[in-house]
Amino acid sequence: MAELAVRNLRESILRNSLTTVGISVGVASLVAMLSLGIGLQQLAGRRLQKSGLFDTVVVTSRRDLRGFNREQEENGPAPAESPALTEDARQKIAQLPNVLEAYPDIRFITELRFEDKPYLTMMAGLPFSAKNNDAFDGMQGSFFSSDTAPEVILQKSFAAQLLGKTPKAGSDEPSVTEVAKPLLGKQLTMRYAERIATPATDTVTANSAASNNPAGTAYSVVSREVTLKIVGVCDLDPDSMRGQARARIFMPLEVAQNLHVMQPSDLRDTTNMASGTPAYMTVEVHVKSPTQVQAVEDAIKKMGFNTFSIVDATRSLRQFFAVLDLFLGIFGSLALAVASIGIINTLVMAILERRREIGIMKAIGASDGDVKGLFFAEAGVMGVFGGFVGVALGWTIGRVINLGTNVYLKRQHFPPEQIWFVPWWLVIGAIGFAIVVSLLSGLYPASRAARLDPVQALRYE
Amino acid sequence: MPAGESSLNNSIAIRIENLCRHYSMGEALIRAVDGISVQIASGEFVALLGTSGSGKSSLLNLIAGLDHPTSGTVVVEKHDLAKLSREELAKYRLHTVGMVFQSFNLIPSMTLLENVELPLRFAEVDRGKREGLVKQALDRVGLSARLRHRPTELSGGEQQRASLARALINQPRFLLADEPTGNLDSQTGTEIMNFIREFNETLGMTIIMVTHERALAERYAGRMIFLADGKLVGDQSNVVSATAKETRGGRS
Numbered sequence: 001m002a003e004l005a006v007r008n009l010r011e012s013i014l015r016n017s018l019t020t021v022g023i024s025v026g027v028a029s030l031v032a033m034l035s036l037g038i039g040l041q042q043l044a045g046r047r048l049q050k051s052g053l054f055d056t057v058v059v060t061s062r063r064d065l066r067g068f069n070r071e072q073e074e075n076g077p078a079p080a081e082s083p084a085l086t087e088d089a090r091q092k093i094a095q096l097p098n099v100l101e102a103y104p105d106i107r108f109i110t111e112l113r114f115e116d117k118p119y120l121t122m123m124a125g126l127p128f129s130a131k132n133n134d135a136f137d138g139m140q141g142s143f144f145s146s147d148t149a150p151e152v153i154l155q156k157s158f159a160a161q162l163l164g165k166t167p168k169a170g171s172d173e174p175s176v177t178e179v180a181k182p183l184l185g186k187q188l189t190m191r192y193a194e195r196i197a198t199p200a201t202d203t204v205t206a207n208s209a210a211s212n213n214p215a216g217t218a219y220s221v222v223s224r225e226v227t228l229k230i231v232g233v234c235d236l237d238p239d240s241m242r243g244q245a246r247a248r249i250f251m252p253l254e255v256a257q258n259l260h261v262m263q264p265s266d267l268r269d270t271t272n273m274a275s276g277t278p279a280y281m282t283v284e285v286h287v288k289s290p291t292q293v294q295a296v297e298d299a300i301k302k303m304g305f306n307t308f309s310i311v312d313a314t315r316s317l318r319q320f321f322a323v324l325d326l327f328l329g330i331f332g333s334l335a336l337a338v339a340s341i342g343i344i345n346t347l348v349m350a351i352l353e354r355r356r357e358i359g360i361m362k363a364i365g366a367s368d369g370d371v372k373g374l375f376f377a378e379a380g381v382m383g384v385f386g387g388f389v390g391v392a393l394g395w396t397i398g399r400v401i402n403l404g405t406n407v408y409l410k411r412q413h414f415p416p417e418q419i420w421f422v423p424w425w426l427v428i429g430a431i432g433f434a435i436v437v438s439l440l441s442g443l444y445p446a447s448r449a450a451r452l453d454p455v456q457a458l459r460y461e
Numbered sequence: 462m463p464a465g466e467s468s469l470n471n472s473i474a475i476r477i478e479n480l481c482r483h484y485s486m487g488e489a490l491i492r493a494v495d496g497i498s499v500q501i502a503s504g505e506f507v508a509l510l511g512t513s514g515s516g517k518s519s520l521l522n523l524i525a526g527l528d529h530p531t532s533g534t535v536v537v538e539k540h541d542l543a544k545l546s547r548e549e550l551a552k553y554r555l556h557t558v559g560m561v562f563q564s565f566n567l568i569p570s571m572t573l574l575e576n577v578e579l580p581l582r583f584a585e586v587d588r589g590k591r592e593g594l595v596k597q598a599l600d601r602v603g604l605s606a607r608l609r610h611r612p613t614e615l616s617g618g619e620q621q622r623a624s625l626a627r628a629l630i631n632q633p634r635f636l637l638a639d640e641p642t643g644n645l646d647s648q649t650g651t652e653i654m655n656f657i658r659e660f661n662e663t664l665g666m667t668i669i670m671v672t673h674e675r676a677l678a679e680r681y682a683g684r685m686i687f688l689a690d691g692k693l694v695g696d697q698s699n700v701v702s703a704t705a706k707e708t709r710g711g712r713s
Contacts, residue, residue, distance in 0.1 A: 004582060011570040360566045363527055364627060365555025366583050367548055454527045458566065 005377035015346070016378075020386045022342030027390025027434045029335040031426060032397040037328035039402070039421040044324075054290040057297050058105070058308045059093060059283040061085040082304045084279040089303065093285055096299050098292040103127045105282035106256040107247050113189040114162050121158060123190070124247030125256030129286070140180030141232035147254040152188060153232040158248035159183055180233035187227050193262040194224045221262050340437045347379055347445035351452070358449050359457025368450035375449045379442025380435060387434030391427050398422060474503035474635070474667050475524065480533035482519050482691075493519035495691035496533070503634075506661045506668040508678035511688035517671045518639055520688065524669060525558055525637050526550045537635070555583055559628030563640035565620040567612040567627070573599065574608040577627045584631055598626040602656060618649035625656055629664075636660060638670040642677065654681050 009016045062082035083089060094102040106125040111118050130136075131143045136153075144151050154162070159179040228251065287296045297307045351358070358371055402420035409416055482494040494516045501507055509517040522528040523535055526542050535542045537557065545553060554560075567576045574595055581591045599605050602622035612620050621641060628636060638657065642650030658681055660666045672678055678685050687695030 007575070008570070356566075357568050357570075360568055361579065361583075362551070363525070363554065363560055363562075363566070364580050364583070365551055365631070366579075367551035367555075369548070370551070370583050455522050458527075458562070 002377045002381070005374055005381055008374070009378055009381055015350075016382060019342065019346035020382050020389065022346065023382060023386025023434055023438060024388075024390035024393055026335050026338050026340070026342060027387055027430050028393035028397060029338075030332050030433070031391055031394025031422065031430050032401070033331045033335060034328060034426055034430075035394065035398040035420050035422040036401060037324070037331075038423060038426070039398075039419045041324065042421055043417060043419055054310060055100075055287045055293060056309060057285040057287060057293060057300065059085065059102075059285055059300050060281070060306045060308070061279065062304065062306050085281070085283055085305060086279050089305070090280065090283050092303065093283060093300055096296060098288045098296055100286040100288055101127065101129060102283050102285040103253060104257070104280040105284050106253065106261070106280075108192065108261045110261070111191045112249070113191070114186070119158075119162065121249055122247040123152075123249050123251060123256070125253035126153070126250045127253045136232075136234055138176060138235035139232050140176050140234075141184045141230070143232060144252045145231070147252050148258075149231075149252060150226060150228050150255060151231040151251065152228045153234055153250045154183065154230060155248040155250075156233060156235055159233045176233055176235040183230050183233060186230050188230060190226050190228055192224055192226070192259060194222045195260045195262045196220050196222055224259075226259065336433065336437060340441050344441040344444060346382075347375060347442055348448070350378070351375070351445055351449045354449075355452060355457045358452050359454045362452070362454035363458060371452075372446040372450040375446035376439065376442045379438045379446070383435040383438025384431070386438065387431035390434060391430050394430070395422055472503050473500050474505075474538060475501040475669075476534075476536040477501075477520075477524075478534045478536075480520070480523060480535060481531045482516075482523060482528060483531045492516075492691045494523065494530070497688075497691070497693045498533075499686060499693060499696065501667065501669065503667055504661070504665050506658070506681065506683045507670070508682035508685045509669065509671045509688060510673065510675060510678055510685055512673060514690075515688040516691035517688050519691070521637055521639055521669060521671050524635075525560055526553050551583075555580060556631050557633050558635040558637050559631070559633040561621065561624045561628050561636070561638045561641050563643035565612065565617070565624045565644070567620055567624055569612050572609050572611055573604065573615070573623050576612065576623060577630055580627060580631050594630060595626075598630045599623070601629070602626045616649070617645050618652055621645060621649075621653050622656065625653070625660075629660065633666070635667045635669065638668065640671055640673070642672070642674070650677070657681070 061084055090102050090104060093099065104125075108123055109120065110123045111120050112123075113119075126144075128144070128147050136143060139153070141153075143153070156176055156179060163179055163182060165179065285296065285300070287293050293309050297309060300307050358366075361371060361374075398420040402418065405419050406416040477497055477499045480494055480497045481492070483490055483492050485491070497516075497520060509520060511517045519528070523530055523542070524537070526545070530543055537553070540549075540553065542550065542553070567573075568579070571579070574592070577595045577598055578591050581594060586594070596605055596608070599608065602625050604619060604622055604626065607615065607619065612623070615623065621644075636657065641653055641657065645653065654677065657668060657670070661668045668682075670678070670682065675685075683698065685695070685697045686693060687697075
């Protein structure tokens, strides 16, 4: 029957190509919609998720009453009884499902000397994985050469400050390239207080608080200096989530850890802890995708810690992603419905037009199944063609929209952006859809054709 | 397929008993076929005669299995058509009967080859064998040179010959013809009738032909059955004279 169907379709080429165009327009709008939607989602992925804002959970000990969560958790252990955020706890968190990594957040206020002038600022350690963070997209210079290199990356405004170029209110910020040029490769001296663990028996002034601790943790604090090389200046702010506490200069996390800088939390924690292991103030957890943040947060809360994520704070963003998905689905279904109606319409019209032909075929021995099969096959063939043409058309439409968007972005002085993406599954899915819908839409006209009374049909002129 | 001497073969091929086909058109009940009983022997050439609306075409459609009787039976070679499923009826139309019509009923979008090939497709004959069979059938009606022509490119006589070829392609034992010469001039009509007679005589096909032309029936048919208002009003064998009773009370 398929062979006969193809020859029939070839016969009334105009009508059938119009139907096929109808199907392909449906498929094309589907493909264009979804490819733009997927592109937008990927863009959101690149721009929002990569910023680390949406897939990060900040874990703090309940002991840290300055926690991110202004509202303290109602349930769970009381702050004094809750576990400390130790290395063990960090490793446990890192092994939770859907957690990519969990690293301690090390930040301290420090004094930096640059060209004999002192600057006081917040320094933070950056894990090597932060390299892919989009905050470094417009960076001048390079990322840290290794995890242990004594190198720093400056935030643009701090770089400007080092150069004495603090912009006046109202005037434009200096560009990154401008501030980076004189700084890259230069050296900074950092002064900090190192905490050195000492045997409990030692008598050092700083450990007097630990004397009532049976296990006896003691440490001394020594003033140190280290020379750091400026390797990069970044335009955006990699630490934007931190608000007031954000750092303006960054070093590799390993380096920061090995410096054993005396941190404000140390004093209280070590006095409360039975062991010499230092506790972290904060651990940052990267989750595979923003949708899993909630589950990971819950798991960490069960361990007795406080958590904070921007997803908590911004339900509306989650809503945005949900609405985006829904919107795509709705438009996709509309396109499907339009395409399906077009197919049904053509096939039903074809029956009216071909009543006599059906009557003849039945009179000379065509069974209901033959007639049904013929119409079904015609629908299928149109579906196949419509699917292929539609995918090509949708691909082109998506490309054109992308091109137009980039022209617009260029006029607004933004870098070009890929907002359109056609994954292979969409191509296959769209063609498959066109075939399935055509076949489903063909069912009704086909069975109508099969039921046609040959005597009536032959009388029909 | 039983080829052979029709005169010696007197077994009953079609038995029609008290056959009725009524349908309602608005308020009125139309009795298209109203209690007909008749038997047709294998190899006979029967003409069904009557005015328009006498029910002759309705009777032919019932024999062809295109229509269902309201009551009564049509038994063709021991198959009661009323008891066949739609699928079985299609098979019956495909293999047991061949039909030709006054308006030829070739499919205009198809070439002659494709038109004649159609029943072979429905019969699921291998593609390789089909073309040979089609050429053979068209050859028999003298149309082998026009395989690739569309019906509209042919004369009426040629179209009717093509539809004869199509009716024969699956080697049925019955040929049902509904006014086969109705749209043709007398000379072309004679040509078609000669083919039909030849099928009757050489292939042993049983022919049932609907016509309103008595002369034609007298010239070719071995038996004439007269219908009026859905009823059988006369049944004559091999009568050439014009003494047969005319149908009465005719609607025109």
